[in-house]
Amino acid sequence: MSPSEVADAPDAGSIEPTAAKARIIRAALDLFARHGVGGTSLQMIADEIGVTKAAVYHQYKTKDEIVLAAAEDELARLQAIIDAAETEPSRKRAPDMLVTGIVDLAVDRRRTVSTILSDPVIADFFAEHETFHEVMHRLRRVLIDDDAGPEAGVRTAILLAAISGAVMHPFVVDLDDDKLRAELLRLARRFLGLHG
Amino acid sequence: MSPSEVADAPDAGSIEPTAAKARIIRAALDLFARHGVGGTSLQMIADEIGVTKAAVYHQYKTKDEIVLAAAEDELARLQAIIDAAETEPSRKRAPDMLVTGIVDLAVDRRRTVSTILSDPVIADFFAEHETFHEVMHRLRRVLIDDDAGPEAGVRTAILLAAISGAVMHPFVVDLDDDKLRAELLRLARRFLGLHG
């Protein structure tokens, strides 16, 4: 690869090395949210960014690769929030910081995050995805109190599922971001016993 | 139609009048949960119940009609639970009864309910569906305390979204039904301030 292609990718963990790939993933996530993963074709993605299908295939060999890259792109945002919470020196403030970050992320990306996570194909993929399980483990380590019972892990999983599942649910579609964010934070803190 | 075909459909509100239609909807819901709505073809539905595509088309003129009927079939289960809670004479016990019923339903049908509700096409459909909004209104009337503030409706929507969104989330896929049910009930009661 030529130097110019990787000039703007200083961080090693980046998932989208080239601008062309990043444009495809951005368009794909937007279309997945609007029509579902199965309801989105490569033609639609190509049209969205103004190129032909063949140009898309030059970046990703199959549609599955695009779905996978899109899912990992969303997962990377969650990883960044965990990174920040893990550097928090106060063990008492770290859980609230993490929960706040997750709620902000979920509300900010409410149009895509739930569709991605709820899609059966992606759910199956995550079930066998190593990085995904690693993320869950790190989440639990920050959130769960040391003297918590064995049910704490279960509770954590359910809380996170509730947050990301709630943000684009039909029941809350006509709710503005601020109200949704505030109530989700209230729900999360109540459930965890936090009093931030 | 012959009398034998409608002999086992005494309730007027039934959505699936014929056995043939009921079989199609049951197969469709199962396949939607496994492959998504967009990822399920009429051929797959026909194969699942052992007939040809043309036989399916005889019952429903388009694929959209099948998706719509499937969504209404799931909605009908929620309506039945609200019916039961509305007949509860004690206004104090009714909310807990309703929440318990909703959690039971969500866990019992965790493979389908979240996929159906999260699908963008179905979400758009529900947004303009009169019965859906009617169901939401009845839910709020049972759940919300009379002296509750204006945020109560928002909280109710989020709680319900959290429950149905959580049940088939990747975070909880490896959780058995009993643990999931118990923790969801705990979450719901805490959030509503119930102490059943």
Next chain:
DNA sequence: GTCTATAGTGCGATAGAC
């Protein structure tokens, strides 16, 4: 990196016999 052109497949949907 993007294009045109095309192969091969499966899709939703229809017509008409039984």
Next chain:
DNA sequence: GTCTATCGCACTATAGAC
């Protein structure tokens, strides 16, 4: 109510020029 047969179309994916 189910069948066979088929239409026209959109899909994923590939080949090869620029």
